[in-house]
Amino acid sequence: MIEGLLLGIHTALSLKNMLMIFGGCIVGTFIGMLPGLGPMSIIAIMIPVAISLGDPAAALILLAGVYYGAIFGGSTSSILINAPGVASTVATSFDGYPLTRQGKAGKALTIAAISSFAGGTIGAILLLFFAPTLASVALLFHSSEYFALMVVGLSAIAAFAGSGQVFKALLMTIAGLVLATIGEGAQFNMPRFTMGIMDLQSGIGFITLAMAMFAIPETLFLVLDPARSGKASDKQSEISNLRITREEAKKIAPVVGRQSIQGFLIGVMPGAGATIASFLGYAVERNIAQKDEREEFGKGSVKGLAAPESANNAACTGSFVPLLTLGIPGSGTTAILLGALIALNVSPGPRLMQDQPDIFWSVIISMYIGNVVLLILNLPLIPYIAKVLTVPRTFLIPFILFFTLMGAYIGQNNATELLFLVGMGVAATILRFASYPLAPLLIGFILGPMLEDNFSRATQLHDGIGFIWERPMTAVLLLAAIILIVLPPLRSRAKQKS
Amino acid sequence: MALDRWIALIIALVFLIYGHTAFFGMDDLLPPILKRNPIWPSTFPKILSVVGVLAAIVVILNVEKSAKQVGDDMDISKWRDYRLSDAVVLIVGMMAYALSLRSLGFLAATFLFLALGGLLLGERRFWLLVPVASVASYGIWYLVDSILGIYMTPYPAFLGR
Numbered sequence: 001m002i003e004g005l006l007l008g009i010h011t012a013l014s015l016k017n018m019l020m021i022f023g024g025c026i027v028g029t030f031i032g033m034l035p036g037l038g039p040m041s042i043i044a045i046m047i048p049v050a051i052s053l054g055d056p057a058a059a060l061i062l063l064a065g066v067y068y069g070a071i072f073g074g075s076t077s078s079i080l081i082n083a084p085g086v087a088s089t090v091a092t093s094f095d096g097y098p099l100t101r102q103g104k105a106g107k108a109l110t111i112a113a114i115s116s117f118a119g120g121t122i123g124a125i126l127l128l129f130f131a132p133t134l135a136s137v138a139l140l141f142h143s144s145e146y147f148a149l150m151v152v153g154l155s156a157i158a159a160f161a162g163s164g165q166v167f168k169a170l171l172m173t174i175a176g177l178v179l180a181t182i183g184e185g186a187q188f189n190m191p192r193f194t195m196g197i198m199d200l201q202s203g204i205g206f207i208t209l210a211m212a213m214f215a216i217p218e219t220l221f222l223v224l225d226p227a228r229s230g231k232a233s234d235k236q237s238e239i240s241n242l243r244i245t246r247e248e249a250k251k252i253a254p255v256v257g258r259q260s261i262q263g264f265l266i267g268v269m270p271g272a273g274a275t276i277a278s279f280l281g282y283a284v285e286r287n288i289a290q291k292d293e294r295e296e297f298g299k300g301s302v303k304g305l306a307a308p309e310s311a312n313n314a315a316c317t318g319s320f321v322p323l324l325t326l327g328i329p330g331s332g333t334t335a336i337l338l339g340a341l342i343a344l345n346v347s348p349g350p351r352l353m354q355d356q357p358d359i360f361w362s363v364i365i366s367m368y369i370g371n372v373v374l375l376i377l378n379l380p381l382i383p384y385i386a387k388v389l390t391v392p393r394t395f396l397i398p399f400i401l402f403f404t405l406m407g408a409y410i411g412q413n414n415a416t417e418l419l420f421l422v423g424m425g426v427a428a429t430i431l432r433f434a435s436y437p438l439a440p441l442l443i444g445f446i447l448g449p450m451l452e453d454n455f456s457r458a459t460q461l462h463d464g465i466g467f468i469w470e471r472p473m474t475a476v477l478l479l480a481a482i483i484l485i486v487l488p489p490l491r492s493r494a495k496q497k498s
Numbered sequence: 499m500a501l502d503r504w505i506a507l508i509i510a511l512v513f514l515i516y517g518h519t520a521f522f523g524m525d526d527l528l529p530p531i532l533k534r535n536p537i538w539p540s541t542f543p544k545i546l547s548v549v550g551v552l553a554a555i556v557v558i559l560n561v562e563k564s565a566k567q568v569g570d571d572m573d574i575s576k577w578r579d580y581r582l583s584d585a586v587v588l589i590v591g592m593m594a595y596a597l598s599l600r601s602l603g604f605l606a607a608t609f610l611f612l613a614l615g616g617l618l619l620g621e622r623r624f625w626l627l628v629p630v631a632s633v634a635s636y637g638i639w640y641l642v643d644s645i646l647g648i649y650m651t652p653y654p655a656f657l658g659r
Contacts, residue, residue: 052648164563167556168502171509174550178516181543188539190527193519223588223619224580395630398615401592402608406638409599410648418596426589433574434502452542459537489562496563 008361024065032073123317176444216425267318332439517547
């Protein structure tokens with residue numbers, strides 16, 4: 001591990017990769033601050049740039065920097081204008097925005113930055129110990145266990161989708177798996193479901209689908225409802241005072257510690273992610289707070305702000321554990337990262353640590369550096385970065401749509417891909433209106449070929465589907481997957497009856 | 499019936515067509531040597547279509563009562579309050595941009611998309627809109643063409659490359 005760490009430090013501290021960290025954090029913060037644009041859209045837009053680098057380590061470091069920056073940027077718009085770009089920063093606005101209204105915007109941003117830094121750093125330390133252990137266990141897995149593990153991962157993503165959403169999420173996951181079967185797969189070397197369309201021979205582009213699922217619906221929502229853009233107006237002048245008192249620091253320290261660990265553990269679970277971590281973190285801290293402090297929650301409590309901030313950043317780090325060690329993305333964002341890695345001929349999984357240790361360790365080290373960069377660079381720059389909130393939507397929206405179209409065009413270089421992007425984007429917007437979660441679709445699409453590949457290998461190895469009952473670990477995992485899908489709806493029905 | 503259940507019905511129909519193709523349209527084309535394999539190209543799609551249709555039926559029947567997701571504040575019932583026409587025109591604009599990239603060339607198509615997009619959304623400061631759209635069109639073309647090395651036709655087709 002020490003050798004790996006040193007290799008990671010050496011790789012991450014190279015001039016090129018340091019530039020990637022700085023660039024990623026700044027770009028992520030700037031774009032993440034724009035209301036309506038979440039980390040998934042930003043990463044999807046940045047993928048063509050990352051792939052053009054041609055260096056998997058640099059690409060992943062850039063995208064991880066963008067991810068952290070976007071989370072931090074999203075918190076800033078939540079605090080300043082009460083416009084959380086994504087669900088994971090909604091809890092931040094509960095106490096962040098009241099603090100801004102009290103004229104303490106600078107203080108709120110400092111607390112958010114420090115809590116995010118602590119959450120990310122504690123998460124990165126935990127990742128350092130969790131990831132190699134899990135990777136060494138995963139090396140014992142055969143293709144049948146991998147298949148079962150992916151089924152568990154996909155089921156967990158559906159199971160954690162929320163009350164009343166489990167089967168909708170499952171439906172979206174299957175839709176993603178179905179879309180992944182279109183085209184000429186490497187395994188069978190024959191076209192499937194192309195409907196005679198030449199452009200579908202190579203399958204649907206992952207970048208196109210990612211853009212269609214996230215960037216287009218979010219931008220169209222900004223067009224449909226201008227109020228989502230929020231207003232920066234008079235908040236600029238209140239940002240300059242960034243100080244927090246020693247008493248406030250003492251108050252938030254235990255909250256940050258607790259929520260970083262809890263957030264990380266939630267982030268490790270596929271499907272749970274930063275949103276659940278931030279809401280749960282907020283709820284736990286409110287419940288355990290003393291009565292007088294509890295009444296402050298929702299009115300500008302520093303604890304209420306620190307809890308979701310540290311939890312969501314730690315959860316983001318935690319979501320890298322299944323990605324790096326099992327090759328299974330636990331969230332939409334890590335699914336996009338996985339897609340980018342596959343495009344760069346890197347296969348994340350237990351062998352990544354052995355076969356490409358420079359990538360594995362440099363990503364972990366870059367997380368530490370990224371957190372430090374975010375703190376020392378963004379905190380003093382907040383008053384200037386926040387000016388991006390004043391960009392009028394009349395310029396912002398056409399530019400976002402243009403970059404979305406460009407991302408897909410550069411990737412495939414044909415106009416049909418753009419028409420497909422627009423069509424899928426409109427379909428995704430309608431699905432969002434009907435409260436269908438879209439991340440499971442993308443995760444299903446990315447995991448589809450791997451799932452089919454492992455299923456095929458296991459079937460060929462055992463000359464049929466006998467592996468399901470012949471290998472106990474596979475049977476247990478598949479049983480767990482069924483329980484994960486069936487249990488939440490049964491519990492909610494029982495709750496409704498009682 | 500609520501929108502989510504209508505959508506589930508459409509998805510179920512798509513899965514049925516997909517399943518029909520997998521069950522009855524793929525195996526005949528398979529070379530005899532591949533038929534000896536325990537797994538065929540249609541195996542996985544067959545499983546997906548069955549599971550997909552079952553999941554869609556659960557949503558259509560509303561077995562699991564729907565609840566709105568946290569943070570999802572767009573409501574279809576308020577569609578009259580939304581700027582639907584702006585969104586439709588922008589979608590048409592995106593399609594027009596896709597179709598005109600080759601014929602008009604990157605510079606003109608991008609300039610028109612950015613300028614008309616801003617105009618549609620209510621921007622009337624032409625002294626700002628025109629230079630921003632012009633500089634962005636040329637700047638991005640230069641970045642993509644010269645720095646990323648990806649060729650994109652800059653001028654209209656009738657002017658040649």
